[in-house]
Amino acid sequence: MKNTPAKQTAMRRLLKNRKEKLGKAPGAAVHVGTASTEPIASEIHVFDGETCEVVTPTDLAAIKPAPSEAKVNWIHVFGVHEPQAIKELGQRFELHPLVIEDILNTDQRPKVEDYPDAFFVVARIFARDPKNQELSSEQLSIVLKRSTVLSFQERHNLQFDPIRQRLQQGKGKIRQRGADYITHSLLDVVVDSYFEILDDFGTRMENIETQLFAEPEPGLLPTIYTLRQELILLRKGIWPLREVLGRLMREESELIDEHTPIFFRDVYDHAIHVIDVIESYRDVLAGMVEIYLSSAEYRQNQVVKVLTIVATVFMPLTFIVGLYGMNFKAMPELEWRYGYPAVWIVLCLTAAGMVLFFRRKKWI
Amino acid sequence: MKNTPAKQTAMRRLLKNRKEKLGKAPGAAVHVGTASTEPIASEIHVFDGETCEVVTPTDLAAIKPAPSEAKVNWIHVFGVHEPQAIKELGQRFELHPLVIEDILNTDQRPKVEDYPDAFFVVARIFARDPKNQELSSEQLSIVLKRSTVLSFQERHNLQFDPIRQRLQQGKGKIRQRGADYITHSLLDVVVDSYFEILDDFGTRMENIETQLFAEPEPGLLPTIYTLRQELILLRKGIWPLREVLGRLMREESELIDEHTPIFFRDVYDHAIHVIDVIESYRDVLAGMVEIYLSSAEYRQNQVVKVLTIVATVFMPLTFIVGLYGMNFKAMPELEWRYGYPAVWIVLCLTAAGMVLFFRRKKWI
Amino acid sequence: MKNTPAKQTAMRRLLKNRKEKLGKAPGAAVHVGTASTEPIASEIHVFDGETCEVVTPTDLAAIKPAPSEAKVNWIHVFGVHEPQAIKELGQRFELHPLVIEDILNTDQRPKVEDYPDAFFVVARIFARDPKNQELSSEQLSIVLKRSTVLSFQERHNLQFDPIRQRLQQGKGKIRQRGADYITHSLLDVVVDSYFEILDDFGTRMENIETQLFAEPEPGLLPTIYTLRQELILLRKGIWPLREVLGRLMREESELIDEHTPIFFRDVYDHAIHVIDVIESYRDVLAGMVEIYLSSAEYRQNQVVKVLTIVATVFMPLTFIVGLYGMNFKAMPELEWRYGYPAVWIVLCLTAAGMVLFFRRKKWI
Amino acid sequence: MKNTPAKQTAMRRLLKNRKEKLGKAPGAAVHVGTASTEPIASEIHVFDGETCEVVTPTDLAAIKPAPSEAKVNWIHVFGVHEPQAIKELGQRFELHPLVIEDILNTDQRPKVEDYPDAFFVVARIFARDPKNQELSSEQLSIVLKRSTVLSFQERHNLQFDPIRQRLQQGKGKIRQRGADYITHSLLDVVVDSYFEILDDFGTRMENIETQLFAEPEPGLLPTIYTLRQELILLRKGIWPLREVLGRLMREESELIDEHTPIFFRDVYDHAIHVIDVIESYRDVLAGMVEIYLSSAEYRQNQVVKVLTIVATVFMPLTFIVGLYGMNFKAMPELEWRYGYPAVWIVLCLTAAGMVLFFRRKKWI
């Protein structure tokens, strides 16, 4: 019923299959996204200023809210393709049914929603498939509660390893800070990864540019087209994040410590930078298409010129030799002694005249 | 006088015929839309937390406001092409004349209007005609009053069956909630149906893309053109819904329970997602037109190349053989013993030189 | 000095001649617009809930403010090309000099202005000249005072007849309502007339579309160009009306009854609908230009293909027959008994090969 | 060092030379603009309700603030190319150094700035050079103080003569009003002059349109290009004025009388009208380029058709005559009595067939 993880077209990546979802009540726990046979994994960090304990539960059913708020709990789940397990986990943490639904529907646009006792944040992680070089996106859902963060991503990727390391090794001040800072760190890693994606885009565009000016091939346009599709995909997934971060940086809630907004502002700046670069890239790609089309036109012009030169040189010559191929009885030239060399001279002069004409026109 | 349900062009679908409407006073009960001979049907659900009673009145004249507000009344009407019957129904429920007019004029853009004792919401339902594959839209008008919802759609379609089933089977919390939640459910189904429409769009665009890169035919452009027209139609009918849902989600009215805005926010998110996808599709289609035009140019270039190669190879050859077709008395070459083979050699060298020239130009 | 009512270009219709106006003080009573020899006519409706009296003054000089506010006075003037008469009329009704100036300068963009004791509203009426099918616009100026409405239009057209009939026949509640409702009715008729204009546009665009896919002629592009010019004209005259109606619907003034804003909201909705349709039409026309250009390119490609096929088939053949037209003494083939039929076989094979080549290329 | 008043390109007109200005402190009195050898002139009007005295000082050094505020002083200066004189004048009137700098830098965009005791307004006057028909702009700087207006323009042009006449002849209420009304009158004249410029634009565009449909020449495109450049120039200089007038019309300051905002609103309306027309013209010009390019394509298509028809008719004919030019011994047709006429029949049929083919294709 669901999309198999085969090659997906850009159109498929712009809108996931929601067939199973249609007609269901809001809050219904149905998974929208790529099916997977990988089991759902999870990892819990429990830390305060001094210590950091890491737990790797074998089963989501083992995850329960912490009895006290003395320590910060960061529960990270890899995979959301088992609706029932996710739903029960959410219910244990008293998440709103719509939040659970949105965690499962991995096709959300980035957003932030406030619930009485929680913030719900959605962002998108982009990555290129190492095999087919396809750009795909994954949903990151974060629920920020008092001293607890639940985060969900679709696949078992390792983007957030630096956060894990900093927590476990006690680097920086991450342990001193609370659940809101973990939320910040997750979004910070996500936005940083956009720079990597864009850097790769830059490299691809440079290659195209080089080819464009060296030897524009017809295969170049589909390549540009694909990059544009991917920029549309990126833009759709990143643009709303700006608003999300803007709201988090201005939010006055007891769930967010007074020192954290300054960090959200930092990520916000980065997100705007990313969006600026995407917009600039769009402009650059549009310029490339123009160059490509124009150089195609130029090459056609060259072909037509060659045709014109050859035809214009040889048509008069062929006419002249045809003239003396006529079988009239009375053609005095044919009898002339130097008729034949004279024709050669006429032919050469005609050809030379044509060549001169093209020289003056700067065609050759 | 009215449009018959024959094949309609995109232009007709962008603006319905209002001839009969012109010059009438505002609030005049005139039907604007596709005429129909189907009788108007209706269905009433009367429910509270425990029970749900379904009534199917034979005639609109039988529908009257409920005497008490203890139970929620959801009155759904299929077809608005009998102005008098709709007008009388509206008057019994004390609807403002402008509301009745808007229910009958099925060409409204989505909107929400507040009246002293009611909300009036208009949305558009899109569907493809199963026969001619044409995208057409239908108006859904919802009047939300205290414990009563009146909803009107143009044709007897079954989009809202899931709501009926949930009410009748008591699934979920729909029975516990009030008239505002029924309004939400109707809009939720409408927005969900947009995803289905867009999914179908995506499939059509994929097919075009495949053809575009395989073998672009001239018939492809009209297909792209039609899809663009339909996207314009969709955009026109969906874009204002965003504002409608935004207002419903922020509205502070006693007609809307405090728990319902969170559900309107959910539909609002989906509507924005739909709009994002529509915008992305527009971009993608624009890119496709570019690819199409460029590949048309490429093919023309190929044709011109073939012409040039043939002309450039054979014109000099024809000149040479024409040369020795001249009838001059004194043409020493003609007398040479190996004149003829020598000409063959010259011809072959000339042709080979030309072929080499084209190889170097990478034309062949 | 003024524009004669001859054929006007789109540019002329975008900006009327203001030569006479330059350097005059603000409030100077100078007519900007099409000159006319038709005398200025007028019509006064004096009504209250029970009665409606119609007066047709022979001269503007006979029109004076009503002594009491018990009845509503609607004074409608056809033609503003006699600056002095209009100025004196305005002064009798104590209009601000800038209002009188704007009534005379029939080139205003739609606007609403509040003066201490009056609202001044400008809107534009569009109509196609029945003779040359040209779209032209006319200015409607409305001054709303307590229990008095003065309205001015440039020509003696009959758009507002339905209002007159409703007043005279006492249909609907128009007599019960005040001067603000007359203002609403005038604007309602204006906006309704836009739908008619757009309907006509739709028909023209349909015709173009049909031709476009059947047999695109070079004459089609100027037609599309003219429609685009006219859409620009419409857009310029309708877009600001949205703001005008938006302000009237939100205005809290003692000149506007508390029940009237709901009606202005209705017209506002229609105006937005009109603007939506205009924008959609622009998009559709842009798509048509693309289709036209592409089909022009396609046809050129067909012409080039025919040329290529003919040249590519006949050039080798001509070479071959030229070959055996050479006059060499020693050409053994010429002596062969079956030389001539053999050449025919070669010619046929060559031609067949070429045809096969084009078949494979799908050119024929 | 400065720009000589020679022919300037569009680029130069978009940004004046600021070399001398670089690295100077803000408020430095450096002239940015076209150098001039014309001496700076000035004219002072001192007026109240009854009288109006005109003074023409021989030297800027003679201009001093009026000792009392009983009368309104309007000091108009023609030319700002003597920084020192302007600076000293400004200092006598206690202008902020930044105001003096902006008066001298004649490259300002329109703006309004409030200082504790003054408003500083910048607007741009456009005019076509009568000789080379080039559109150039001039800066108008206005300082509005209590009962004093200082206005500066770059050249000795006579746009403001109507104001002078009205003041001197006591026409209208201009003498009764204060310094704020003089400011209004200056801006009113400026905005009115835009209509003249646009009227001239309209005439030029009409001419282009006529040519475009009659006989599009390659020289047309540079003309369109120049008009577009000039529209860009106009837009850049007029667009910000809208904001300036909007602020003046809303400003609550003791420098502006309560009756004046209504007049600023009038100019504001005109400015918006001008901007609307500029935007419409841009759209129209864009459409013209499209028509031009398409008609160029159409003409090329005609050329290719002629080539194709000639080649397609004559190539087979040439082949046939070449065929019977072969020198085979055994060619029975050559011996036939009616061989030659038979060939003529074949030639005619072939040609006729080709012509029929082109007829069917609607090429001829």
Next chain:
Amino acid sequence: MKNTPAKQTAMRRLLKNRKEKLGKAPGAAVHVGTASTEPIASEIHVFDGETCEVVTPTDLAAIKPAPSEAKVNWIHVFGVHEPQAIKELGQRFELHPLVIEDILNTDQRPKVEDYPDAFFVVARIFARDPKNQELSSEQLSIVLKRSTVLSFQERHNLQFDPIRQRLQQGKGKIRQRGADYITHSLLDVVVDSYFEILDDFGTRMENIETQLFAEPEPGLLPTIYTLRQELILLRKGIWPLREVLGRLMREESELIDEHTPIFFRDVYDHAIHVIDVIESYRDVLAGMVEIYLSSAEYRQNQVVKVLTIVATVFMPLTFIVGLYGMNFKAMPELEWRYGYPAVWIVLCLTAAGMVLFFRRKKWI
């Protein structure tokens, strides 16, 4: 690991390499930008109304906050490529870790951030490399604290020399004013330098325009393309500065003196002017591409015309001479006495007819 200062493509200049930065905690001191072997230099100005002392520390480690706030300290640092030294300097001045990070990451978009005791401003300085004429940008970071300004730029350039001179020579009022005025002066110099860059752009565009109308070469398009890329780069770096200056001009903080906002407003005006010019240039460049493409099309049309004329003249002639090259026994014309001259007359008439045809078509 870092970018070497070799030739950079536009893509590289739109986004610097951040590899080393990925996965680091926010506030990590990592340098993002061009590596350099030049040592970091610095210069300190300590001044009050009377005196100005200049110190050139040999090492950043020697720079410490001033013990009292009596004098203004302006510390300017050239080069930020030694993260550790910059970090320690920042820590001595109690800068927020995110500020230090942003100083080191020289890829920031312009922004202003308020911290409890400081403003942090980022702007970008653009310059053309004198060798390869490439436009590159450099980050200017300014920290404004009470009576102290720290400013950092990436390379040892001398843009700010005029400020140094004014401080050292006591010109103007710069010494009387405080740290906020130094901030203003730095930004003023930056914005002024944009005018220089745009002036150079204008010159380049003028050259292109001249060529475009004289003799458009294929090399012109890449030149236009490069300029467009550079405008995208400029726009990305300058656009956000508008907001920065807007905020500084409205900011009410004790760090900014009440007289300074008027100067920020001045710079703000200049920045908007710069942005206007950039937008106008974009429009102008877009128009140039159109002209270029159209002239390319025009030239192709000329080539095709030459081909058509030659082919159309010589094909019939070649046919005629081929006709009389046939070897039929019975061809009476061949026997005629004046057959040959008669053919010449036919040939001449045919050629003349063709030439007349082309004349009428205005091709020659």
